[in-house]
Amino acid sequence: MAEMTELTERQEKILNVIIRNYLETGEPVGSRTISKNSDLNLSSATIRNEMSDLEELGYILQPHTSAGRIPSDKGYRFYVDHLMEQKDQEINEVKEMVVERTDQMEKMLKQVVKVLANSTQYATMISAPAVRGIRVRFVQLSAVNDHELLSVVVMDGNVVRNRIIKLEQSLSNEDILKLNMLLNTNLSGLTVNDINLALIQKMRQNAGSYSGIIAEVLENIAGTIESDEEREIYTSGATNIFKYPELSDSEKASHLISAFEDKGELKDLIEDIESDEDGNPNGIKVYIGNDIPSMQDCSVVTAKYDLGDGFKGTIGILGPKRMDYENVMRQLKQLKSQLGDIVHSSELPGTSSVKGIGKKEL
Amino acid sequence: MAEMTELTERQEKILNVIIRNYLETGEPVGSRTISKNSDLNLSSATIRNEMSDLEELGYILQPHTSAGRIPSDKGYRFYVDHLMEQKDQEINEVKEMVVERTDQMEKMLKQVVKVLANSTQYATMISAPAVRGIRVRFVQLSAVNDHELLSVVVMDGNVVRNRIIKLEQSLSNEDILKLNMLLNTNLSGLTVNDINLALIQKMRQNAGSYSGIIAEVLENIAGTIESDEEREIYTSGATNIFKYPELSDSEKASHLISAFEDKGELKDLIEDIESDEDGNPNGIKVYIGNDIPSMQDCSVVTAKYDLGDGFKGTIGILGPKRMDYENVMRQLKQLKSQLGDIVHSSELPGTSSVKGIGKKEL
DNA sequence: TGTTAGCACTCCTAACATTTGAGTGCTAAC
DNA sequence: GTTAGCACTCAAATGTTAGGAGTGCTAACA
Numbered sequence: 208m209a210e211m212t213e214l215t216e217r218q219e220k221i222l223n224v225i226i227r228n229y230l231e232t233g234e235p236v237g238s239r240t241i242s243k244n245s246d247l248n249l250s251s252a253t254i255r256n257e258m259s260d261l262e263e264l265g266y267i268l269q270p271h272t273s274a275g276r277i278p279s280d281k282g283y284r285f286y287v288d289h290l291m292e293q294k295d296q297e298i299n300e301v302k303e304m305v306v307e308r309t310d311q312m313e314k315m316l317k318q319v320v321k322v323l324a325n326s327t328q329y330a331t332m333i334s335a336p337a338v339r340g341i342r343v344r345f346v347q348l349s350a351v352n353d354h355e356l357l358s359v360v361v362m363d364g365n366v367v368r369n370r371i372i373k374l375e376q377s378l379s380n381e382d383i384l385k386l387n388m389l390l391n392t393n394l395s396g397l398t399v400n401d402i403n404l405a406l407i408q409k410m411r412q413n414a415g416s417y418s419g420i421i422a423e424v425l426e427n428i429a430g431t432i433e434s435d436e437e438r439e440i441y442t443s444g445a446t447n448i449f450k451y452p453e454l455s456d457s458e459k460a461s462h463l464i465s466a467f468e469d470k471g472e473l474k475d476l477i478e479d480i481e482s483d484e485d486g487n488p489n490g491i492k493v494y495i496g497n498d499i500p501s502m503q504d505c506s507v508v509t510a511k512y513d514l515g516d517g518f519k520g521t522i523g524i525l526g527p528k529r530m531d532y533e534n535v536m537r538q539l540k541q542l543k544s545q546l547g548d549i550v551h552s553s554e555l556p557g558t559s560s561v562k563g564i565g566k567k568e569l
Numbered sequence: 570m571a572e573m574t575e576l577t578e579r580q581e582k583i584l585n586v587i588i589r590n591y592l593e594t595g596e597p598v599g600s601r602t603i604s605k606n607s608d609l610n611l612s613s614a615t616i617r618n619e620m621s622d623l624e625e626l627g628y629i630l631q632p633h634t635s636a637g638r639i640p641s642d643k644g645y646r647f648y649v650d651h652l653m654e655q656k657d658q659e660i661n662e663v664k665e666m667v668v669e670r671t672d673q674m675e676k677m678l679k680q681v682v683k684v685l686a687n688s689t690q691y692a693t694m695i696s697a698p699a700v701r702g703i704r705v706r707f708v709q710l711s712a713v714n715d716h717e718l719l720s721v722v723v724m725d726g727n728v729v730r731n732r733i734i735k736l737e738q739s740l741s742n743e744d745i746l747k748l749n750m751l752l753n754t755n756l757s758g759l760t761v762n763d764i765n766l767a768l769i770q771k772m773r774q775n776a777g778s779y780s781g782i783i784a785e786v787l788e789n790i791a792g793t794i795e796s797d798e799e800r801e802i803y804t805s806g807a808t809n810i811f812k813y814p815e816l817s818d819s820e821k822a823s824h825l826i827s828a829f830e831d832k833g834e835l836k837d838l839i840e841d842i843e844s845d846e847d848g849n850p851n852g853i854k855v856y857i858g859n860d861i862p863s864m865q866d867c868s869v870v871t872a873k874y875d876l877g878d879g880f881k882g883t884i885g886i887l888g889p890k891r892m893d894y895e896n897v898m899r900q901l902k903q904l905k906s907q908l909g910d911i912v913h914s915s916e917l918p919g920t921s922s923v924k925g926i927g928k929k930e931l
Numbered sequence: 932t933g934t935t936a937g938c939a940c941t942c943c944t945a946a947c948a949t950t951t952g953a954g955t956g957c958t959a960a961c
Numbered sequence: 962g963t964t965a966g967c968a969c970t971c972a973a974a975t976g977t978t979a980g981g982a983g984t985g986c987t988a989a990c991a
Contacts, residue, residue, distance in 0.1 A: 599954050599955085613954090634955075635953070636953080636954065
């Protein structure tokens with residue numbers, strides 16, 4: 208960490224003006240502009256001296272010899288961490304953005320990214336909660352025909368998974384009834400993580416004549432729950448990157464859009480982010496430029512969400528380095544509280560509405 | 570239709586050379602090039618005369634006064650319909666594209682587009698079969714708790730849909746058992762299309778004391794089957810369009826990628842295509858440029874697939890107008906036969922789990 | 932000592948001019 | 962009917978120039 212004295216107050220002010228100006232215009236900003244646009248009455252010459260120092264300290268840089276200055280990654284970082292105003296109180300004035308009522312988790316997530324992409328004009332992503340941590344509420348086996356068994360698992364939040372299990376031997380209706388009893392009494396309230404070898408052993412002992420089949424079925428049920436697409440990621444607004452010239456040349460655009468298309472890279476990214484433990488007050492983090500090696504020209508703002516009952520995930524917003532951090536962070540913060548409301552208002556996530564996700568102009 | 574005599578044999582040859590050359594290079598092709606690259610021994614001057622005629626007839630055009638010629642939409646059309654060689658016999662030599670065996674419809678489709686995008690280097694899409702036409706094999710209601718009923722429907726190809734139904738009154742286990750019997754005897758073998766008012770009436774009459782609830786449940790089951798995402802479309806390789814300079818300027822790329830991102834436009838497109846009845850021998854069609862108004866700079870090659878049991882859909886490949894029609898059409902033809910094989914070899918497309926997320930009434 | 936005005940210098944950008952070359956159309960001769 | 966030759970066109974590449982925004986440095990000033 209830099210010591211508090213690294214920058215004088217005046218330097219901070221100048222840096223602030225530079226960054227704010229650059230966020231707006233996207234053009235390098237020169238000493239004269241600052242001299243005019245700032246309330247500190249200084250001549251351009253003085254500003255130049257300070258800028259020279261700021262450059263030496265690594266907060267700003269010159270694209271070429273006779274251009275104005277633009278913020279460096281370090282500059283952005285300082286801005287986000289110290290300079291940026293957090294005007295939480297204004298949230299309520301903000302234009303309402305409505306997430307329609309929906310009754311389905313997956314659908315809600317898709318809607319959230321869409322709304323967010325729309326209101327921020329950046330590319331957005333959201334990771335679906337890992338099913339592993341969600342509790343089983345109800346299990347049901349039923350015979351589709353002689354050698355096929357349908358297993359359905361209902362979990363918290365009415366997340367339902369199902370699979371068809373192929374059997375060697377056929378089971379009588381009575382058998383199935385008993386199996387269902389056995390499964391429900393033993394599995395209700397557990398998560399996938401809890402379905403381990405010890406449990407299977409214990410159940411086999413209680414299973415009597417079903418001991419043989421119980422292991423197979425349990426394994427299948429664990430598989431049923433995890434499905435295959437564990438940790439789906441939903442994205443939206445990938446094409447927003449075309450709005451920012453610094454990202455829309457073929458090379459970069461192609462790479463970014465690819466990442467949003469096949470999601471493998473995003474998955475890794477989100478995993479990294481989630482493992483990145485850090486006692487951040489509201490779970491919002493900002494990655495600037497080289498913080499994420501594969502996306503050097505971008506910044507990513509992320510927030511973790513937690514709807515209770517094990518429904519946890521991460522939201523990410525990707526834009527150019529000169530993205531409007533203030534606005535984005537404000538919107539994320541608001542979204543988080545709104546998502547929290549859902550849980551409180553309807554007892555179960557995925558059962559109700561999100562309303563009034565804020566949006567605001569500069 | 571143009572009369573057969575519109576083009577002389579020589580003109581056809583020249584047109585052929587122009588198009589082939591342009592497909593390869595993407596550059597306008599001039600008279601000298603043709604004179605050298607063709608087996609007909611003619612001077613560039615002669616070629617020029619012929620080209621002048623071809624231009625007048627609308628088969629080729631000049632980007633600007635002193636450039637070579639490029640094919641017009643009409644030219645491409647003529648090429649695809651008459652000039653292009655259909656070397657079916659070579660199919661076997663073609664590099665095999667492997668679609669891994671998979672037991673899940675959805676997964677298979679995703680894989681197919683991916684493989685196809687990879688092997689053609691164009692953007693690809695595939696429409697999932699409409700569930701409406703698939704037959705119900707098995708229905709199962711079960712009580713999750715006092716006021717929630719889980720309905721699961723298994724259809725041909727082991728496509729599974731489910732939904733949580735909210736009830737006012739609670740049902741005894743016996744009730745549910747009887748309801749299940751009733752539903753299965755009446756619905757097995759039907760498609761969603763068959764679940765209409767007449768059927769509901771008939772079932773109510775047979776339902777005795779359940780008459781009240783049967784309509785509600787049936788309606789929900791119809792809804793269950795259709796889910797919400799009817800006619801999902803899977804896409805892949807959208808970023809391939811960056812490989813073709815004529816499509817990769819911000820404007821066009823942005824539009825195309827958007828179309829592939831939110832799919833609404835593609836859905837309309839595929840609907841148009843599917844309604845486009847035309848006794849084409851193998852169901853492969855080529856849309857060039859203005860044939861699809863919203864995609865003037867592209868061509869789209871489409872093929873219908875039919876896996877039996879009502880599993881029908883459309884595959885589409887989108888590329889620049891100068892796409893390699895020959896190769897694309899060959900690959901589509903091959904894919905079609907391969908898809909047929911999958912069906913035969915495993916009896917049913919999709920033999921195992923389909924995931925779903927529970928749904929609740931508003 | 933910090934601030935400022937002035938000035939020379941750099942270097943990007945836009946505009947304009949020039950050159951080059953591929954390609955054409957036309958004409959006259961074979 | 963075919964071809965060689967020639968004048969012409971025009972896009973793209975290259976070169977040139979002027980303008981301007983911005984800088985660093987220095988000397989003067991409060």
